[in-house]
Amino acid sequence: xxxxxxxxxxxxxxxxxxxxxxxxxxxxxxxxxxxxxxxxxxxxxxxxxxxxxxxxxxxxxxxxxxxxxxxxxxxxxxxxxxxxxxxxxxxxxxxxxxxxxxxxxxxx
Amino acid sequence: xxxxxxxxxxxxxxxxxxxxxxxxxxxxxxxxxxxxxxxxxxxxxxxxxxxxxxxxxxxxxxxxxxxxxxxxxxxxxxxxxxxxxxxxxxxxxxxxxxxxxxxxxxxxxxxxxxxxxxxxxxxxxxxxxxxxxxxxxxxxxxxxxxxxxxxxxxxxxxxxxxxxxxxxxxxxxxxxxxxxxxxxxxxxxxxxxxxxxxxxxxxxxxxxxxxxxxxxxxxxxxxxxxxxxxxxxxxxxxxxxxxxxxxxxxxxx
Numbered sequence: 001x002x003x004x005x006x007x008x009x010x011x012x013x014x015x016x017x018x019x020x021x022x023x024x025x026x027x028x029x030x031x032x033x034x035x036x037x038x039x040x041x042x043x044x045x046x047x048x049x050x051x052x053x054x055x056x057x058x059x060x061x062x063x064x065x066x067x068x069x070x071x072x073x074x075x076x077x078x079x080x081x082x083x084x085x086x087x088x089x090x091x092x093x094x095x096x097x098x099x100x101x102x103x104x105x106x107x108x
Numbered sequence: 109x110x111x112x113x114x115x116x117x118x119x120x121x122x123x124x125x126x127x128x129x130x131x132x133x134x135x136x137x138x139x140x141x142x143x144x145x146x147x148x149x150x151x152x153x154x155x156x157x158x159x160x161x162x163x164x165x166x167x168x169x170x171x172x173x174x175x176x177x178x179x180x181x182x183x184x185x186x187x188x189x190x191x192x193x194x195x196x197x198x199x200x201x202x203x204x205x206x207x208x209x210x211x212x213x214x215x216x217x218x219x220x221x222x223x224x225x226x227x228x229x230x231x232x233x234x235x236x237x238x239x240x241x242x243x244x245x246x247x248x249x250x251x252x253x254x255x256x257x258x259x260x261x262x263x264x265x266x267x268x269x270x271x272x273x274x275x276x277x278x279x280x281x282x283x284x285x286x287x288x289x290x291x292x293x294x295x296x297x298x299x300x301x302x303x304x305x306x307x308x309x310x311x312x313x314x315x316x317x318x319x320x321x322x323x324x325x326x327x328x329x330x331x332x333x334x335x336x337x338x339x340x341x342x343x344x345x346x347x348x349x350x351x352x353x354x355x356x357x358x359x360x361x
Contacts (some may be wrong), residue, residue: 009165037339040286048281053274080274083267087274091282094275098350 045091053084113299144220148209188349204345211337224291229284237280244355294333301326
Protein backbone atom coordinates (compact mmCIF):
# COMPACT_ATOMS: atom_id res chain seq x y z
CA UNK A 1 0.00 0.00 0.00
CA UNK A 2 1.38 3.40 -0.84
CA UNK A 3 1.82 5.42 2.34
CA UNK A 4 0.95 8.70 0.66
CA UNK A 5 -2.73 7.99 0.34
CA UNK A 6 -5.19 10.75 1.14
CA UNK A 7 -6.58 11.13 4.63
CA UNK A 8 -10.19 10.40 3.80
CA UNK A 9 -9.20 7.12 2.18
CA UNK A 10 -7.24 6.21 5.30
CA UNK A 11 -10.22 6.99 7.48
CA UNK A 12 -12.45 4.99 5.20
CA UNK A 13 -10.11 2.02 5.51
CA UNK A 14 -10.16 2.29 9.28
CA UNK A 15 -13.92 2.23 9.25
CA UNK A 16 -13.95 -0.76 6.93
CA UNK A 17 -11.47 -2.55 9.15
CA UNK A 18 -13.55 -1.83 12.24
CA UNK A 19 -16.66 -3.10 10.49
CA UNK A 20 -14.79 -6.20 9.41
CA UNK A 21 -13.60 -6.91 12.94
CA UNK A 22 -17.08 -6.41 14.29
CA UNK A 23 -18.57 -8.71 11.70
CA UNK A 24 -15.97 -11.36 12.38
CA UNK A 25 -16.58 -11.14 16.11
CA UNK A 26 -20.35 -11.18 16.00
CA UNK A 27 -21.29 -13.69 13.36
CA UNK A 28 -18.72 -16.31 14.08
CA UNK A 29 -20.85 -19.28 13.09
CA UNK A 30 -21.04 -17.97 9.53
CA UNK A 31 -20.02 -21.35 8.15
CA UNK A 32 -21.16 -24.28 10.27
CA UNK A 33 -18.80 -27.23 9.72
CA UNK A 34 -19.94 -29.75 7.13
CA UNK A 35 -21.70 -32.80 8.63
CA UNK A 36 -19.39 -35.20 6.79
CA UNK A 37 -16.39 -33.36 8.16
CA UNK A 38 -17.70 -33.70 11.71
CA UNK A 39 -18.41 -37.40 11.26
CA UNK A 40 -14.97 -38.03 9.88
CA UNK A 41 -13.31 -35.98 12.59
CA UNK A 42 -15.06 -37.88 15.38
CA UNK A 43 -14.35 -41.21 13.70
CA UNK A 44 -10.63 -40.63 13.41
CA UNK A 45 -10.46 -39.36 17.01
CA UNK A 46 -12.01 -42.57 18.31
CA UNK A 47 -10.14 -45.03 16.11
CA UNK A 48 -6.72 -43.46 16.51
CA UNK A 49 -7.03 -43.43 20.31
CA UNK A 50 -7.82 -47.15 20.31
CA UNK A 51 -4.83 -47.80 18.06
CA UNK A 52 -2.49 -45.67 20.15
CA UNK A 53 -3.66 -47.41 23.34
CA UNK A 54 -3.25 -50.85 21.84
CA UNK A 55 0.14 -49.95 20.36
CA UNK A 56 1.38 -48.57 23.68
CA UNK A 57 0.22 -51.69 25.50
CA UNK A 58 1.92 -53.93 22.98
CA UNK A 59 5.06 -51.83 23.35
CA UNK A 60 4.94 -52.08 27.14
CA UNK A 61 4.64 -55.87 26.94
CA UNK A 62 7.47 -56.04 24.45
CA UNK A 63 9.70 -53.82 26.59
CA UNK A 64 8.89 -55.78 29.76
CA UNK A 65 9.82 -59.02 28.04
CA UNK A 66 12.97 -57.74 26.38
CA UNK A 67 14.47 -55.52 29.02
CA UNK A 68 13.12 -56.90 32.27
CA UNK A 69 12.26 -60.45 31.13
CA UNK A 70 8.82 -60.15 32.67
CA UNK A 71 6.11 -62.09 30.92
CA UNK A 72 3.26 -59.65 31.07
CA UNK A 73 2.28 -60.39 27.50
CA UNK A 74 -1.47 -59.99 27.38
CA UNK A 75 -1.94 -57.79 30.43
CA UNK A 76 -0.36 -54.58 29.13
CA UNK A 77 -2.13 -54.86 25.80
CA UNK A 78 -5.51 -55.49 27.41
CA UNK A 79 -5.21 -52.70 29.97
CA UNK A 80 -3.89 -50.12 27.52
CA UNK A 81 -6.42 -51.13 24.88
CA UNK A 82 -9.23 -50.41 27.31
CA UNK A 83 -7.60 -47.15 28.38
CA UNK A 84 -7.19 -46.26 24.71
CA UNK A 85 -10.88 -46.88 24.08
CA UNK A 86 -11.74 -44.68 27.05
CA UNK A 87 -9.39 -41.97 25.77
CA UNK A 88 -11.07 -42.26 22.37
CA UNK A 89 -14.50 -41.69 23.87
CA UNK A 90 -13.06 -38.79 25.88
CA UNK A 91 -11.67 -37.37 22.63
CA UNK A 92 -15.03 -37.67 20.91
CA UNK A 93 -16.84 -35.95 23.78
CA UNK A 94 -14.27 -33.14 23.86
CA UNK A 95 -14.33 -32.68 20.09
CA UNK A 96 -18.10 -32.58 19.92
CA UNK A 97 -18.18 -30.06 22.75
CA UNK A 98 -15.65 -27.99 20.81
CA UNK A 99 -17.71 -28.19 17.63
CA UNK A 100 -20.95 -27.19 19.35
CA UNK A 101 -19.13 -24.37 21.15
CA UNK A 102 -17.81 -23.16 17.80
CA UNK A 103 -21.16 -23.22 16.02
CA UNK A 104 -23.27 -21.88 18.88
CA UNK A 105 -23.65 -18.10 18.92
CA UNK A 106 -21.31 -16.50 21.43
CA UNK A 107 -22.97 -15.16 24.53
CA UNK A 108 -21.26 -12.91 27.06
CA UNK B 109 -4.83 -48.98 -19.37
CA UNK B 110 -4.59 -48.36 -15.67
CA UNK B 111 -7.18 -50.57 -14.03
CA UNK B 112 -5.65 -50.64 -10.60
CA UNK B 113 -7.14 -47.73 -8.66
CA UNK B 114 -4.22 -47.76 -6.24
CA UNK B 115 -1.62 -47.43 -8.97
CA UNK B 116 -1.86 -43.63 -8.81
CA UNK B 117 -0.37 -43.68 -5.31
CA UNK B 118 2.78 -45.53 -6.35
CA UNK B 119 5.95 -43.74 -5.36
CA UNK B 120 8.68 -43.96 -7.96
CA UNK B 121 11.83 -42.07 -8.79
CA UNK B 122 11.41 -39.35 -11.39
CA UNK B 123 13.84 -37.36 -13.53
CA UNK B 124 16.95 -38.88 -11.93
CA UNK B 125 17.21 -42.66 -12.09
CA UNK B 126 20.03 -42.95 -9.60
CA UNK B 127 19.65 -42.18 -5.94
CA UNK B 128 20.64 -38.62 -5.07
CA UNK B 129 22.55 -39.66 -1.96
CA UNK B 130 22.26 -42.21 0.78
CA UNK B 131 21.64 -41.99 4.49
CA UNK B 132 23.05 -44.87 6.55
CA UNK B 133 23.07 -47.13 3.51
CA UNK B 134 19.52 -46.30 2.43
CA UNK B 135 19.44 -44.79 -1.04
CA UNK B 136 17.43 -41.56 -1.23
CA UNK B 137 15.66 -41.09 -4.54
CA UNK B 138 14.07 -37.99 -5.98
CA UNK B 139 10.50 -39.31 -6.16
CA UNK B 140 7.30 -38.11 -7.78
CA UNK B 141 6.17 -37.22 -4.28
CA UNK B 142 9.12 -34.91 -3.69
CA UNK B 143 8.59 -33.44 -7.15
CA UNK B 144 4.94 -32.58 -6.49
CA UNK B 145 5.70 -31.13 -3.09
CA UNK B 146 8.25 -28.87 -4.75
CA UNK B 147 5.74 -27.95 -7.46
CA UNK B 148 3.16 -27.11 -4.78
CA UNK B 149 5.63 -24.85 -3.01
CA UNK B 150 6.68 -23.21 -6.27
CA UNK B 151 3.12 -22.63 -7.49
CA UNK B 152 2.02 -21.27 -4.11
CA UNK B 153 5.01 -18.94 -3.87
CA UNK B 154 4.60 -17.74 -7.43
CA UNK B 155 0.86 -17.20 -7.05
CA UNK B 156 1.11 -15.32 -3.78
CA UNK B 157 4.06 -13.13 -4.76
CA UNK B 158 2.89 -12.40 -8.29
CA UNK B 159 -0.63 -11.45 -7.25
CA UNK B 160 0.31 -9.07 -4.46
CA UNK B 161 3.48 -7.61 -5.98
CA UNK B 162 1.55 -4.69 -7.53
CA UNK B 163 -0.44 -4.00 -4.38
CA UNK B 164 -3.34 -2.20 -6.03
CA UNK B 165 -5.87 -0.36 -3.89
CA UNK B 166 -8.62 -1.91 -5.96
CA UNK B 167 -7.41 -5.49 -6.12
CA UNK B 168 -7.36 -7.61 -9.21
CA UNK B 169 -8.96 -11.04 -9.09
CA UNK B 170 -5.68 -12.72 -8.18
CA UNK B 171 -4.79 -10.16 -5.57
CA UNK B 172 -8.16 -10.41 -3.91
CA UNK B 173 -7.80 -14.21 -3.77
CA UNK B 174 -4.46 -13.82 -2.05
CA UNK B 175 -5.85 -11.21 0.32
CA UNK B 176 -8.89 -13.35 1.06
CA UNK B 177 -6.72 -16.30 1.99
CA UNK B 178 -4.64 -14.02 4.23
CA UNK B 179 -7.73 -12.67 5.99
CA UNK B 180 -9.27 -16.10 6.23
CA UNK B 181 -6.27 -17.49 8.10
CA UNK B 182 -5.91 -14.36 10.23
CA UNK B 183 -9.57 -14.57 11.27
CA UNK B 184 -9.23 -18.27 11.99
CA UNK B 185 -6.27 -17.60 14.29
CA UNK B 186 -8.00 -14.74 16.04
CA UNK B 187 -11.16 -16.69 16.72
CA UNK B 188 -9.32 -19.72 18.09
CA UNK B 189 -6.23 -18.27 19.77
CA UNK B 190 -6.99 -14.60 20.27
CA UNK B 191 -4.77 -11.77 19.11
CA UNK B 192 -1.56 -13.07 20.67
CA UNK B 193 -1.91 -16.13 18.47
CA UNK B 194 -1.05 -13.98 15.47
CA UNK B 195 2.62 -14.64 16.20
CA UNK B 196 1.99 -18.04 14.69
CA UNK B 197 0.45 -16.59 11.55
CA UNK B 198 3.43 -17.40 9.27
CA UNK B 199 3.48 -21.01 10.42
CA UNK B 200 -0.25 -21.61 10.09
CA UNK B 201 -0.55 -19.76 6.80
CA UNK B 202 2.33 -21.82 5.40
CA UNK B 203 0.79 -25.08 6.55
CA UNK B 204 -2.61 -24.11 5.19
CA UNK B 205 -1.32 -23.02 1.79
CA UNK B 206 1.05 -25.98 1.50
CA UNK B 207 -1.70 -28.52 2.18
CA UNK B 208 -4.24 -26.65 0.07
CA UNK B 209 -2.00 -26.47 -2.99
CA UNK B 210 -0.98 -30.11 -2.67
CA UNK B 211 -4.63 -31.14 -2.45
CA UNK B 212 -5.64 -29.03 -5.44
CA UNK B 213 -2.63 -30.00 -7.54
CA UNK B 214 -3.49 -33.63 -6.94
CA UNK B 215 -6.90 -33.12 -8.54
CA UNK B 216 -5.34 -32.28 -11.91
CA UNK B 217 -5.11 -35.44 -14.02
CA UNK B 218 -1.69 -37.13 -14.25
CA UNK B 219 -0.47 -35.45 -11.14
CA UNK B 220 0.45 -37.02 -7.86
CA UNK B 221 -1.25 -36.17 -4.57
CA UNK B 222 1.50 -35.80 -2.00
CA UNK B 223 -1.03 -35.49 0.84
CA UNK B 224 -2.35 -38.96 0.05
CA UNK B 225 0.82 -40.38 1.60
CA UNK B 226 0.74 -40.88 5.35
CA UNK B 227 4.49 -40.22 5.43
CA UNK B 228 3.85 -36.61 4.42
CA UNK B 229 0.82 -35.93 6.57
CA UNK B 230 2.34 -37.63 9.61
CA UNK B 231 5.53 -35.62 9.26
CA UNK B 232 3.49 -32.42 9.09
CA UNK B 233 1.37 -33.43 12.08
CA UNK B 234 4.35 -34.45 14.21
CA UNK B 235 5.97 -31.15 13.32
CA UNK B 236 2.89 -29.31 14.58
CA UNK B 237 2.77 -31.31 17.82
CA UNK B 238 6.49 -30.82 18.36
CA UNK B 239 6.07 -27.05 18.00
CA UNK B 240 3.13 -27.21 20.38
CA UNK B 241 5.15 -29.06 23.03
CA UNK B 242 8.16 -26.75 22.66
CA UNK B 243 6.09 -23.53 22.86
CA UNK B 244 4.08 -25.00 25.71
CA UNK B 245 7.17 -25.62 27.81
CA UNK B 246 8.64 -22.25 26.82
CA UNK B 247 5.48 -20.32 27.73
CA UNK B 248 4.24 -22.21 30.75
CA UNK B 249 7.28 -24.13 31.94
CA UNK B 250 6.33 -27.28 33.80
CA UNK B 251 2.81 -25.89 34.13
CA UNK B 252 2.30 -27.19 30.60
CA UNK B 253 2.11 -30.67 32.12
CA UNK B 254 -1.19 -29.62 33.73
CA UNK B 255 -2.59 -30.45 30.32
CA UNK B 256 -2.47 -34.06 31.44
CA UNK B 257 -4.02 -33.44 34.85
CA UNK B 258 -7.74 -32.73 34.74
CA UNK B 259 -9.39 -31.39 37.88
CA UNK B 260 -10.51 -34.49 39.76
CA UNK B 261 -9.86 -36.19 43.11
CA UNK B 262 -6.47 -37.87 43.37
CA UNK B 263 -7.76 -41.44 43.25
CA UNK B 264 -9.34 -40.76 39.88
CA UNK B 265 -6.17 -39.13 38.59
CA UNK B 266 -4.41 -42.51 38.65
CA UNK B 267 -6.79 -43.52 35.90
CA UNK B 268 -7.29 -40.15 34.23
CA UNK B 269 -3.66 -39.17 33.66
CA UNK B 270 -2.85 -42.20 31.46
CA UNK B 271 -6.06 -41.55 29.55
CA UNK B 272 -5.09 -37.93 28.99
CA UNK B 273 -1.61 -39.00 27.88
CA UNK B 274 -3.06 -41.45 25.37
CA UNK B 275 -5.50 -38.81 24.24
CA UNK B 276 -2.59 -36.43 23.67
CA UNK B 277 -0.64 -39.05 21.75
CA UNK B 278 -3.56 -39.59 19.40
CA UNK B 279 -3.38 -36.02 18.17
CA UNK B 280 -0.66 -36.39 15.57
CA UNK B 281 -2.26 -39.64 14.43
CA UNK B 282 -5.80 -38.36 14.07
CA UNK B 283 -4.51 -35.17 12.47
CA UNK B 284 -2.48 -37.03 9.86
CA UNK B 285 -4.88 -39.92 9.26
CA UNK B 286 -7.76 -37.55 8.61
CA UNK B 287 -5.99 -35.71 5.82
CA UNK B 288 -4.36 -38.77 4.28
CA UNK B 289 -7.49 -40.95 4.40
CA UNK B 290 -9.67 -38.26 2.86
CA UNK B 291 -7.32 -37.75 -0.05
CA UNK B 292 -6.71 -41.48 -0.52
CA UNK B 293 -10.41 -42.35 -0.44
CA UNK B 294 -11.44 -39.57 -2.81
CA UNK B 295 -8.80 -40.33 -5.41
CA UNK B 296 -9.44 -44.07 -5.23
CA UNK B 297 -13.16 -43.46 -5.73
CA UNK B 298 -12.45 -41.30 -8.80
CA UNK B 299 -10.18 -43.99 -10.27
CA UNK B 300 -12.74 -46.75 -9.63
CA UNK B 301 -15.51 -44.86 -11.37
CA UNK B 302 -13.16 -43.94 -14.19
CA UNK B 303 -12.40 -47.62 -14.75
CA UNK B 304 -16.16 -48.28 -14.90
CA UNK B 305 -16.40 -45.79 -17.75
CA UNK B 306 -13.62 -47.53 -19.64
CA UNK B 307 -14.96 -51.03 -19.04
CA UNK B 308 -18.53 -50.16 -20.00
CA UNK B 309 -17.38 -48.17 -22.98
CA UNK B 310 -15.32 -51.09 -24.24
CA UNK B 311 -18.18 -53.56 -23.72
CA UNK B 312 -20.06 -52.23 -26.73
CA UNK B 313 -23.79 -52.08 -27.52
CA UNK B 314 -26.19 -50.74 -24.90
CA UNK B 315 -23.51 -50.96 -22.21
CA UNK B 316 -21.48 -48.29 -23.95
CA UNK B 317 -24.41 -45.92 -23.56
CA UNK B 318 -24.64 -46.80 -19.87
CA UNK B 319 -21.06 -45.59 -19.46
CA UNK B 320 -22.52 -42.09 -19.27
CA UNK B 321 -23.82 -42.80 -15.76
CA UNK B 322 -20.46 -43.34 -14.04
CA UNK B 323 -19.06 -40.47 -16.07
CA UNK B 324 -21.67 -38.11 -14.63
CA UNK B 325 -20.92 -39.49 -11.19
CA UNK B 326 -17.26 -38.68 -11.70
CA UNK B 327 -18.19 -35.06 -12.39
CA UNK B 328 -20.18 -34.96 -9.15
CA UNK B 329 -17.45 -36.68 -7.12
CA UNK B 330 -14.86 -34.35 -8.57
CA UNK B 331 -16.86 -31.37 -7.36
CA UNK B 332 -17.06 -33.00 -3.95
CA UNK B 333 -13.31 -33.59 -4.02
CA UNK B 334 -12.72 -29.89 -4.65
CA UNK B 335 -14.70 -29.21 -1.50
CA UNK B 336 -12.85 -31.90 0.45
CA UNK B 337 -9.47 -30.56 -0.70
CA UNK B 338 -10.26 -27.11 0.67
CA UNK B 339 -12.05 -28.42 3.75
CA UNK B 340 -9.22 -30.72 4.80
CA UNK B 341 -6.65 -27.96 4.44
CA UNK B 342 -8.92 -25.82 6.62
CA UNK B 343 -9.39 -28.58 9.21
CA UNK B 344 -5.66 -29.22 9.39
CA UNK B 345 -4.96 -25.52 9.90
CA UNK B 346 -7.69 -24.95 12.47
CA UNK B 347 -6.65 -27.97 14.53
CA UNK B 348 -3.10 -26.62 14.46
CA UNK B 349 -4.54 -23.39 15.89
CA UNK B 350 -6.48 -25.24 18.58
CA UNK B 351 -3.43 -27.25 19.65
CA UNK B 352 -1.15 -24.21 19.69
CA UNK B 353 -3.78 -22.37 21.71
CA UNK B 354 -3.44 -24.97 24.45
CA UNK B 355 0.29 -24.39 24.39
CA UNK B 356 0.17 -20.60 24.80
CA UNK B 357 -2.84 -20.35 27.09
CA UNK B 358 -3.56 -22.32 30.19
CA UNK B 359 -5.47 -25.46 29.44
CA UNK B 360 -8.87 -25.22 31.03
CA UNK B 361 -11.06 -27.99 29.84
